[in-house]
Amino acid sequence: MTPQWRGLVNGTVIYIALGIVALCFVVCISKPNKPLYTVSVILTTVCTWLLWACCYMSQMYPILYPMLGAAPGDGHGGGDHSAVDPHNTGH
Numbered sequence: 001m002t003p004q005w006r007g008l009v010n011g012t013v014i015y016i017a018l019g020i021v022a023l024c025f026v027v028c029i030s031k032p033n034k035p036l037y038t039v040s041v042i043l044t045t046v047c048t049w050l051l052w053a054c055c056y057m058s059q060m061y062p063i064l065y066p067m068l069g070a071a072p073g074d075g076h077g078g079g080d081h082s083a084v085d086p087h088n089t090g091h
Contacts, residue, residue: 004060011052019045 022045026037 008053008056011056015045015049
């Protein structure tokens with residue numbers, strides 16, 4: 001397993017452990033809406049894990065890379081905006 005995937009696996013294990021702890025907490029407390037609380041805890045754990053996993057993996061293999069050496073507004077990059085420039089006379 002590569003080091004970058006180790007973080008994803010460790011985070012997943014932590015999410016599973018926290019989900020089990022939260023589920024045990026809900027099951028141990030006697031409430032009239034225990035099934036609703038159980039489903040809420042499970043869905044919350046899965047949805048927050050999915051959000052975290054997507055963010056983590058997008059940082060592992062980014063689609064967009066930063067352009068080194070080109071500062072914003074220095075005249076390099078950005079493409080040709082003459083088609084949308086209202087002050088462009090075409091010269």
